[in-house]
Amino acid sequence: MIQDRPDATAQAALDAYARRPVSFAFLDIKGEPLRVTNAPYDFTFSGTGDEDLDGFTFKALDPQLVSIGPVRAKEGGSDTLTLRLSGLPGVDDELMTALGNRAAYVGRDCRLWRGMLHPDNLALLGGVWSYFTGYMSVPRIVGDRQSQTIELDVETYLAELASATPNRATRKG
Template structure:
């Protein structure tokens, strides 16, 4: 999968009238989310990307899902924030998914771009992956009339290096036999092996 627009997509980007669309994949355990802000749903085949091929990305109202700006720097990309609709009674399933930390924490999030013809809405050129990271921190923002879920996505480098609000001390929640957190704390406190 390309990480840059091909010649046809680049030409469409340079045109006076542009129609870029975004495809978003959130690897939520058991219920992956695949959505697009394109005007119609896309089913992919033959891209060579296992996160795309054979899957349909459902078209959603861009007011229900928004993607922040990707800011790349020498040390890697900044944390990216996605906003998902989180209205009580309307988005209860999504709220429940993100209420269960074990279903999303540290799991993949990927974003692709493609260009559509501004009139007939057919895809121009190939698509390209422009952001890959891990789901990190969701927050509920707003009130009952305009509530959203803000979900932070951190790049791989940030997740393993300078990421905030994460810990490996809860590994036992995912693997009952993992005593590494207790050993690390005991060692740090000079108590030796807790096991």
């Protein structure tokens, strides 16, 4: 018999295969490094062997306030990745001040990792894996004082080298 939705047995099977991917982001903003995650709680890493992870806490942020655009691979590297960050005056003043100094972010690293959480107890399943590394370029402020966001483009090393656009970011020294 055909039903409009899964029955209890089918739903239990679907629930058993639930996946809960989470992302971790490191933005190497000089003097104000930002480590955030869309996991439901803060994460502190140890023993991964990655100097950008070990010993650092990635702060859990509301995914409605922060988002990572899709990573699209293409010949010569990935397309430009866009990060959307909260930029509300009075709430995100430290980040806004840091991004006011071009030397604090242009050409500096942005790294992204993924991991999987157990659907029931939200424990990390296995390790995390790196899936994108690039260099930050000039941010754009979008919106107004009530719903302002920062859009920050990140380019891979290959895309940065191939670009002939003026004022392109140069790698930090």
